[in-house]
Amino acid sequence: QGDGPDAEPLIIAQDHAWPPFAFTDSDGEPQGLLIDLWHELAAELGRPVEFQLVDWPDSIELVRSGSADLHGGLIASPERRRFLDFSEPMINLSTFLFVRSGAGILSLEDLRGQDIGVVAGSYELEYLRQERPLLSYRQYANNDILIRAAVSGTVDAFVADYPVAMYLLDQHAAPSDFHPLLLLYSHPLRAGVTADNAALLQSVNDALSELDPEVLRRITQRWMRSERQEVTPQWFYPLLIASLLALVLLYVLMLRGRSRRLRLEVETRTRELATSESLFRALADNSSAGIFMIRGEQFEIVNPAMSTITGYPREELLQMSFPRLIHPADRSMVRRRARMRQSGESVPHDYDFRFITREGDTRWIRLSVDAIPVEGELVSVGTCIDITEHKDAKRDLEAEGRFSRLVADTSAHFANASQSNIDARIDRMLHTFGQNLGADRAYLFRYSEDGQFLRNTHEWCAPGVASAMDSLQNLATSDIAWLDAKQRQMLQEQRPLIINDTRALPAEAATERDFLENDGVRALLLIPVQSSSAFSGFFGFDSLHPRTWPEQQAQQLMVVAHLLAEAMGAIAAEAFLTRESLTDPLTGLYNRRYLDLQLNHWMKNPAGQSRLSLAMIDIDRFKPFNDTHGHQAGDELLQQLGRLMQTACREQDVVIRFGGEEFILLLRDTPLTDAGRAISRLLDRIRQTDFRVQGQTHRISVSCGLASTDELAASDKAPEHLIGMADQRLYGAKRRGRDCLVDSTPEPSL
Numbered sequence: 009q010g011d012g013p014d015a016e017p018l019i020i021a022q023d024h025a026w027p028p029f030a031f032t033d034s035d036g037e038p039q040g041l042l043i044d045l046w047h048e049l050a051a052e053l054g055r056p057v058e059f060q061l062v063d064w065p066d067s068i069e070l071v072r073s074g075s076a077d078l079h080g081g082l083i084a085s086p087e088r089r090r091f092l093d094f095s096e097p098m099i100n101l102s103t104f105l106f107v108r109s110g111a112g113i114l115s116l117e118d119l120r121g122q123d124i125g126v127v128a129g130s131y132e133l134e135y136l137r138q139e140r141p142l143l144s145y146r147q148y149a150n151n152d153i154l155i156r157a158a159v160s161g162t163v164d165a166f167v168a169d170y171p172v173a174m175y176l177l178d179q180h181a182a183p184s185d186f187h188p189l190l191l192l193y194s195h196p197l198r199a200g201v202t203a204d205n206a207a208l209l210q211s212v213n214d215a216l217s218e219l220d221p222e223v224l225r226r227i228t229q230r231w232m233r234s235e236r237q238e239v240t241p242q243w244f245y246p247l248l249i250a251s252l253l254a255l256v257l258l259y260v261l262m263l264r265g266r267s268r269r270l271r272l273e274v275e276t277r278t279r280e281l282a283t284s285e286s287l288f289r290a291l292a293d294n295s296s297a298g299i300f301m302i303r304g305e306q307f308e309i310v311n312p313a314m315s316t317i318t319g320y321p322r323e324e325l326l327q328m329s330f331p332r333l334i335h336p337a338d339r340s341m342v343r344r345r346a347r348m349r350q351s352g353e354s355v356p357h358d359y360d361f362r363f364i365t366r367e368g369d370t371r372w373i374r375l376s377v378d379a380i381p382v383e384g385e386l387v388s389v390g391t392c393i394d395i396t397e398h399k400d401a402k403r404d405l406e407a408e409g410r411f412s413r414l415v416a417d418t419s420a421h422f423a424n425a426s427q428s429n430i431d432a433r434i435d436r437m438l439h440t441f442g443q444n445l446g447a448d449r450a451y452l453f454r455y456s457e458d459g460q461f462l463r464n465t466h467e468w469c470a471p472g473v474a475s476a477m478d479s480l481q482n483l484a485t486s487d488i489a490w491l492d493a494k495q496r497q498m499l500q501e502q503r504p505l506i507i508n509d510t511r512a513l514p515a516e517a518a519t520e521r522d523f524l525e526n527d528g529v530r531a532l533l534l535i536p537v538q539s540s541s542a543f544s545g546f547f548g549f550d551s552l553h554p555r556t557w558p559e560q561q562a563q564q565l566m567v568v569a570h571l572l573a574e575a576m577g578a579i580a581a582e583a584f585l586t587r588e589s590l591t592d593p594l595t596g597l598y599n600r601r602y603l604d605l606q607l608n609h610w611m612k613n614p615a616g617q618s619r620l621s622l623a624m625i626d627i628d629r630f631k632p633f634n635d636t637h638g639h640q641a642g643d644e645l646l647q648q649l650g651r652l653m654q655t656a657c658r659e660q661d662v663v664i665r666f667g668g669e670e671f672i673l674l675l676r677d678t679p680l681t682d683a684g685r686a687i688s689r690l691l692d693r694i695r696q697t698d699f700r701v702q703g704q705t706h707r708i709s710v711s712c713g714l715a716s717t718d719e720l721a722a723s724d725k726a727p728e729h730l731i732g733m734a735d736q737r738l739y740g741a742k743r744r745g746r747d748c749l750v751d752s753t754p755e756p757s758l
């Protein structure tokens with residue numbers, strides 16, 4: 009109330025560590041925004057000022073106890089209003105919850121169980137206890153101590169007025185250690201006086217209203233670094249700061265949110281990875297495919313299936329180099345590919361090769377492998393599956409296919425076989441199938457017409473296997489009764505007889521077993537062959553070791569047997585027809601057609617040319633014989649004479665009924681003189697033979713004309729010339745009185 013410097017000083021209580029509002033500087037002088045403001049206001053009031061700067065709680069106590077006239081600036085709270093009256097607002101103040109940057113505190117929730125630093129006796133503490141009763145607080149005497157504690161790490165969060173916190177963090181060289189997380193409130197600072205000091209309060213209010221806004225701006229600018237130069241309304245800066253803070257806060261929250269999302273994502277991915285790792289492990293452990301990783305040539309990872317496939321336990325595999333497992337024939341190929349893959353060249357990812365298992369078996373493997381970089385080095389990772397059965401099946405299928413083609417080819421050969429080539433074709437068939445089946449011997453057996461004997465007619469032997477053909481020419485079927493019966497049964501059922509091991513034959517086959525084992529035979533496959541009448545027998549295959557014959561192929565051989573039988577039948581029929589056309593039905597001797605063929609063959613074919621004599625023989629006075637005894641008797645005589653001539657001549661000679669009662673005898677490699685002697689002997693024998701015809705004995709004679717190729721000029725060596733010459737001489741013999749031979753000799757020989 010007093011005027012001038014003599015007036016009683018106005019004693020103002022304030023915090024001594026509340027920069028930039030009020031604090032004691034290093035010289036012990038009071039400083040700060042509020043200090044400057046009160047200098048101005050005191051000037052308005054016309055009183056000198058004296059500041060009592062103490063700890064915050066004490067600063068209030070000073071006013072309450074009357075030691076100070078007023079409090080220099082504080083927020084009005086219900087608690088404080090019980091003992092203080094407050095002036096109009098002096099300056100606005102925003103209070104924040106600050107948290108340590110990087111501590112991962114994203115909300116008040118994250119502060120559960122942690123102490124939040126706050127100045128003892130402050131409005132903040134009062135506010136927090138009211139609004140956030142569940143949080144716990146650590147109290148500090150003033151803001152400076154509070155911020156020091158925060159910077160030193162005692163607390164990760166504190167509550168302070170924004171300018172104060174920023175000012176002190178700056179002072180302690182930790183401007184970005186903490187950031188505002190939450191705006192708690194924004195309240196104005198007011199001067200506080202005791203209830204009994206209403207007059208002072210009134211004059212303070214007056215002074216405040218009188219205060220030049222420019223003066224306030226200047227003071228604020230001095231203590232708040234972010235203040236703008238322009239004259240602004242009193243509310244502007246706090247609002248601006250609050251807005252900026254809100255933006256910063258938003259940004260920080262966004263960042264935190266993002267990092268939280270990232271953290272969640274990392275956690276999720278980690279969980280997913282753990283899940284997928286265990287899934288992959290389960291997959292690898294239960295996979296029937298071998299899974300491995302190879303570094304250099306050494307196994308580094310193997311799954312259980314690798315042990316199943318290779319037969320080696322895991323521990324052994326891990327000690328092994330990969331190439332040791334590979335079949336020697338495939339090793340260099342696999343190694344070459346591995347080297348190329350390691351050096352980054354392109355090689356097939358999938359290929360097949362063979363493993364040798366621990367037991368020494370060969371297994372086919374399909375490998376799928378790739379090189380991937382691990383710790384700066386290319387390693388091979390891949391899978392392998394055992395495809396042995398697949399390969400076997402494929403091989404069997406191919407073999408069956410090949411076999412079917414062979415069967416088809418062979419069948420075609422038999423379809424157009426003839427007498428002249430059937431033997432060669434049977435030989436080829438035995439060779440082909442013997443080889444294809446891996447047999448040691450292949451053969452064809454034929455039953456004799458009465459079925460009493462078996463004869464081995466064709467044979468093929470694998471290299472180094474001895475022939476058994478010679479000892480198998482007259483095998484009595486009674487000696488091998490079991491096999492014979494079995495063979496006939498198979499024939500009936502149209503099935504092959506498969507014996508994989510002779511030692512497994514039944515007791516009743518003991519003879520057969522000994523018989524076969526004597527020849528070293530331990531397995532056999534017999535294919536019955538039966539054509540209606542021409543042929544009965546079987547072809548078959550021997551193995552000198554027990555073995556399993558392929559049933560499928562054996563069954564296919566029945567087709568061959570069938571066609572072979574047909575060929576045999578056809579050839580037999582053909583032979584029969586041939587015989588019919590070349591023989592004389594009455595006597596069974598060759599006929600004139602055969603004579604022509606043979607003469608052509610022997611005389612025209614240079615390879616077949618040989619010295620040949622031809623005797624033409626005619627029964628004397630056959631007409632009267634016929635007339636006397638009948639044509640039937642004549643026929644019988646012709647038959648008997650034919651037989652006689654056949655038995656009388658040599659094996660290489662050929663007797664032909666030339667026509668009627670005329671015969672021709674062909675004598676190969678025989679000069680005329682030798683032939684003459686032979687014919688003379690024949691004529692003698694005929695003359696002396698008693699022919700029994702229809703119960704009567706008859707004697708006959710024949711006349712003969714003999715000619716030889718020796719007598720023909722080189723240009724005349726034709727069958728018709730030879731026959732013509734013999735015919736003329738026969739005619740000569742008849743003229744000479746019959747029962748004689750005429751050759752080149754001019755006089756008849758009697």
Ligand SMILES: Nc1nc2c(ncn2[C@@H]2O[C@H](COP(=O)(O)OP(=O)(O)OP(=O)(O)O)[C@@H](O)[C@H]2O)c(=O)[nH]1
Nearest residue numbers: 627628629630631632634639640642643668669742
């Ligand atoms: N029974 C029978 N007689 C046949 C056959 N072929 C021919 N003849 C007969 O043989 C006789 C042949 O008689 P000729 O050629 O006249 O001569 P020949 O009576 O034998 O008197 P020469 O030859 O002169 O001694 C005829 O009567 C024919 O009918 C035959 O297949 N069977």
